[in-house]
Amino acid sequence: MKLRGGYNVPLQGRPAGRVETLPEPEVLHLPLSSRRFAFSQLAAEEGQRVLPGQVLARDPDNHAVPLLAPRAGTVRLDAVVDHITLEDVEKVPEEPFEPDEQDVHAPQAADSAGLRRYKLVELGAWQFLEDAFTGDLPDPFGTPGAVLVSTVHMEPYVARGDVQLHKRLAGFTRGLHHLQSLLEYQPVYLVLPDIRSEFGERVREALRGYAWLRPAIVPRRYGLDNYEVLARHIELERTPERPVWALDVAGLLAVDRALTASLPSTVRIIALGGPAVKDPVHAKAMAGYPLDRLLAGRLPEGPARVIDGGVLTGRSMPEAQKGLGAECDGLTVLPEHTSREFLGFMRPGLDRQSYSRCFLSLLRSPFAERFSSALRGERRPCIGCGACEQVCPAAIMPHLIHKWLYQNALEEAEQSGLHLCVRCGLCSYVCPSKIELRGQFVEAQHLSRAEHEPAEVTP
Ligand code: SF4
Numbered sequence: 050m051k052l053r054g055g056y057n058v059p060l061q062g063r064p065a066g067r068v069e070t071l072p073e074p075e076v077l078h079l080p081l082s083s084r085r086f087a088f089s090q091l092a093a094e095e096g097q098r099v100l101p102g103q104v105l106a107r108d109p110d111n112h113a114v115p116l117l118a119p120r121a122g123t124v125r126l127d128a129v130v131d132h133i134t135l136e137d138v139e140k141v142p143e144e145p146f147e148p149d150e151q152d153v154h155a156p157q158a159a160d161s162a163g164l165r166r167y168k169l170v171e172l173g174a175w176q177f178l179e180d181a182f183t184g185d186l187p188d189p190f191g192t193p194g195a196v197l198v199s200t201v202h203m204e205p206y207v208a209r210g211d212v213q214l215h216k217r218l219a220g221f222t223r224g225l226h227h228l229q230s231l232l233e234y235q236p237v238y239l240v241l242p243d244i245r246s247e248f249g250e251r252v253r254e255a256l257r258g259y260a261w262l263r264p265a266i267v268p269r270r271y272g273l274d275n276y277e278v279l280a281r282h283i284e285l286e287r288t289p290e291r292p293v294w295a296l297d298v299a300g301l302l303a304v305d306r307a308l309t310a311s312l313p314s315t316v317r318i319i320a321l322g323g324p325a326v327k328d329p330v331h332a333k334a335m336a337g338y339p340l341d342r343l344l345a346g347r348l349p350e351g352p353a354r355v356i357d358g359g360v361l362t363g364r365s366m367p368e369a370q371k372g373l374g375a376e377c378d379g380l381t382v383l384p385e386h387t388s389r390e391f392l393g394f395m396r397p398g399l400d401r402q403s404y405s406r407c408f409l410s411l412l413r414s415p416f417a418e419r420f421s422s423a424l425r426g427e428r429r430p431c432i433g434c435g436a437c438e439q440v441c442p443a444a445i446m447p448h449l450i451h452k453w454l455y456q457n458a459l460e461e462a463e464q465s466g467l468h469l470c471v472r473c474g475l476c477s478y479v480c481p482s483k484i485e486l487r488g489q490f491v492e493a494q495h496l497s498r499a500e501h502e503p504a505e506v507t508p
C-alpha cells in the first residue's frame with residue numbers, strides 16, 4: 050500500500066513545545082483501568098506504605114503488567130471507587146528534564162534478552178509497546194517479525210514526538226541499542242517526518258552509521274503516523290506468529306530508563322490542550338495525578354468537556370475518574386455547547402475551516418478553528434462528496450462501508466475493507482453530513498471480531 054490520505058486538522062489551542070513541571074502532589078488517585086489494561090489483581094494492602102516503583106496491582110490478562118506507585122505513599126483501597134489512592138505522598142526533588150546531553154552509551158548488560166524483557170515488564174516500560182496491527186500488548190517473550198519506532202505524533206492535543214525527544218537524544222539512541230539487543234536479527238524501522246529542520250538533522254546525524262536501523266520517512270499528516278498504516282506501508286505482513294511491535298519516543302526512553310538505570314517509568318509527558326484550555330502546554334505528569342489539580346485554573350468559565358486523549362480518537366473522561374490514567378498522553382478540553390444557534394444547521398462552513406469545497410470557509414485565508422462540542426444541526430444522509438475517501442490513510446472508501454453498515458450488511462462491509470480502518474477519525478471530522486463514521490466502524494469491527502471468534506466449546 051502507498052502512503053496516501055491524511056490531513057492536518059487546523060484547530061486552536063495546540064500546546065507549544067514548552068514542557069511544564071507540575072507541583073508535587075500530596076495525594077495520587079491511580080485508576081485501576083486504562084485504554085488497554087484492567088489492573089484487577091491487587092498487590093498492595095490497605096494502609097501499606099509503598100515505595101516509588103513498587104507494584105500496586107497487575108493486569109492478569111495482559112502478561113501481568115504492573116501498575117506502579119509513582120511516589121512513596123500510604124495505600125487507601127476504598128477512598129475512591131476503582132482507584133488506588135496514595136496518601137501522604139512523599140515529595141521528591143524534581144529530576145532534571147534533560148537527564149543526559151552527552152552521547153554516552155551504557156555497556157550492554159550481561160544478562161540475557163529474556164531477563165531484560167522481564168525487567169522491562171516489571172519497570173513499566175513494556176506497557177509502551179503495541180502490536181502494530183491489533184494495538185494489543187505484545188507477548189514479552191514472543192518473537193516479532195519487525196519493530197517500528199515512531200517519532201511522529203500528529204493527532205491534535207496528544208504529546209508530540211519532537212517534544213518528548215527534545216534534549217533526550219542520547220537516551221533515545223541508547224534506547225535503540227537496547228531494543229536491538231532484545232532481538233535476534235529482526236529489522237528495526239525508525240519512522241521520521243519528511244521535514245528538514247535543525248533538530249531533525251541532529252537526529253539523523255546521531256543515527257548515522259546504525260546500519261541495522263531502517264529509516265522510514267513519512268509525510269507529516271495526521272493519520273499517516275498510525276502504526277498499522279506504517280506497517281502496511283513498509284509492506285510488513287500481519288501474522289500472529291511474527292507480529293510487528295511498535296513503540297514511540299516515550300516508549301523508547303522508558304526502555305532506556307529501565308535498562309540503563311534500572312528505574313521505573315511512572316512519569317509521562319502529556320499534552321494539555323484544546324480550544325477551551327487556558328495556556329495549553331506539555332507537562333510532565335505521573336499516573337494518578339489529581340485531575341482537579343491538573344486542570345485548576347485552566348478550564349473556561351462555562352461548561353467544558355474533558356477528553357482523555359486527542360480530539361479525534363479520545364473518549365470523554367468519565368466523571369468518576371479522579372486521577373490521570375497510566376496510559377494517558379494528552380487531555381483535550383472543548384467548550385461544551387449548550388445553546389442552540391440561530392440557523393446553525395445552515396452554517397457548517399462559515400466560521401469553521403471546512404475540508405469541503407462547498408462551504409464558504411474555503412474562501413477565507415487558512416485559520417485555526419475554535420472547535421467546540423456543537424453538532425450544529427442534525428446529521429444528514431451521505432451526499433457522496435468523497436471527502437472521507439480523500440483523507441482516509443487506510444486507503445478505503447468510508448462512505449461505501451457506511452452504506453453497507455447502514456443496511457446492516459456486515460459481510461459486505463468486511464469485504465469493502467472494514468478491518469483495514471485504523472480508527473483515526475478523520476472521516477468523521479471532514480464529513481459535511483456530520484456522520485459519525487469512526488464510531489460506526491469501531492462498533493462494527495467489534496461485532497465482526499465477535500462473529501469470527503471460534504465459539505466456546507461447552508463440555
Ligand atoms: S475509515 Fe477509518 S482509517 Fe479511514 S479515515 Fe475513517 S476512521 Fe480513519
Ligand code: SF4
Nearest residue numbers: 431432434435437480
Ligand atoms: S464525507 Fe460524508 S457525505 Fe462525503 S462521501 Fe463521505 S460519508 Fe458521504
